[in-house]
Amino acid sequence: MHTVAVIGAGKIGELLLSGLLRSGWPAGRLLATARRTERAEELAARYGIRVLKNEAAVGEADVLAVAVKPQDAEALMTDIGPKVPSGKLVVSLCAGLPTSFFAKWLPEATPVVRVMTNTPALVDQAMTAISAGAFATPAHLELAEEMFAPLGRTVRVPESQQDAVTALSGSGPAYFYYLVEAMTDAGILLGLPRQVAYDLIVQTAIGSAIMLRDSGEHPVKLREAVTSPAGTTISAIRELENHGVRAALLAALEAARDRARQIAEQQS
Numbered sequence: 001m002h003t004v005a006v007i008g009a010g011k012i013g014e015l016l017l018s019g020l021l022r023s024g025w026p027a028g029r030l031l032a033t034a035r036r037t038e039r040a041e042e043l044a045a046r047y048g049i050r051v052l053k054n055e056a057a058v059g060e061a062d063v064l065a066v067a068v069k070p071q072d073a074e075a076l077m078t079d080i081g082p083k084v085p086s087g088k089l090v091v092s093l094c095a096g097l098p099t100s101f102f103a104k105w106l107p108e109a110t111p112v113v114r115v116m117t118n119t120p121a122l123v124d125q126a127m128t129a130i131s132a133g134a135f136a137t138p139a140h141l142e143l144a145e146e147m148f149a150p151l152g153r154t155v156r157v158p159e160s161q162q163d164a165v166t167a168l169s170g171s172g173p174a175y176f177y178y179l180v181e182a183m184t185d186a187g188i189l190l191g192l193p194r195q196v197a198y199d200l201i202v203q204t205a206i207g208s209a210i211m212l213r214d215s216g217e218h219p220v221k222l223r224e225a226v227t228s229p230a231g232t233t234i235s236a237i238r239e240l241e242n243h244g245v246r247a248a249l250l251a252a253l254e255a256a257r258d259r260a261r262q263i264a265e266q267q268s
């Protein structure tokens with residue numbers, strides 16, 4: 001079994017650590033690094049893992065899961081890149097950054113796998129897309145899948161699609177939470193107590209999501225089944241169309257994809 005070091009264990013790094021532990025990955029095979037001492041102590045106490053300095057972790061682990069903000073990746077790689085022994089696998093969780101970004105600092109031919117996961121990893125329902133960089137072999141992709149499969153679903157995509165994936169599923173949970181927040185407000189507008197409105201919409205979201213996953217039906221069919229002639233739903237749909245909600249979603253995801261590209265340009 002491989003030893004994985006989560007380099008920069010913030011929100012996403014902690015999701016990976018906790019997911020691996022829930023899946024039975026031995027604590028002795030997990031390492032983490034953190035910038036602040038209090039954070040290091042917190043992680044060690046919470047998960048019973050060793051939290052080391054970056055240099056010690058990169059020396060000891062076989063797999064380096066880089067989970068710092070993209071804006072912190074250059075400083076991190078300048079620091080640790082020359083100290084990474086050859087033969088390690090680097091798994092980047094960073095939005096925007098191509099695998100070629102990391103090659104600049106790593107020993108020649110170090111395999112890099114780029115992944116984009118999302119926060120439902122906390123409940124083992126993540127969507128993780130995995131791409132091979134130049135030197136990553138099928139065995140490296142399998143190892144990355146072994147790490148992320150316990151957190152939810154995994155899919156392989158060409159690296160050229162990762163910015164779109166980031167816009168769609170990486171940021172995706174935020175759009176659904178935004179929708180729930182806005183629909184709860186709508187319930188308040190219609191006179192419902194906040195908690196009642198919230199409970200109604202959360203259960204409706206869960207039920208709708210499970211139907212999307214399990215029914216095998218296209219979302220258009222599922223929506224048509226709710227939309228009665230001259231009924232209530234079509235009145236709401238007309239307003240969504242009048243307010244350009246579909247066009248807003250297209251523009252929003254394009255903006256997220258463009259921001260991922262911009263992050264890469266700013267860091268290169």
Ligand SMILES: NC(=O)C1=CN([C@@H]2O[C@H](COP(=O)(O)OP(=O)(O)OC[C@H]3O[C@@H](n4cnc5c(N)ncnc54)[C@H](O)[C@@H]3O)[C@@H](O)[C@H]2O)C=CC1
Pocket residue numbers: 007008009010011012013033034035036054067068069070072075076093094095096116117118119170171
């Ligand atoms: N939050 C999200 O939903 C998602 C985030 N990501 C990606 O995951 C990465 C991390 O994001 P978050 O966890 O949200 O950020 P975060 O800020 O919570 O975590 C990053 C951690 O890295 C630490 N760090 C920075 N430089 C370091 C260094 N030189 N040595 C050791 N530790 C260092 C920071 O102290 C922090 O704890 C980002 O690249 C982001 O693009 C990917 C998918 C989803």
Ligand SMILES: O=C(O)[C@@H]1CCC=N1
Pocket residue numbers: 095166170171
């Ligand atoms: O907002 C961000 O940049 C990160 C990447 C995907 C989700 N959160």
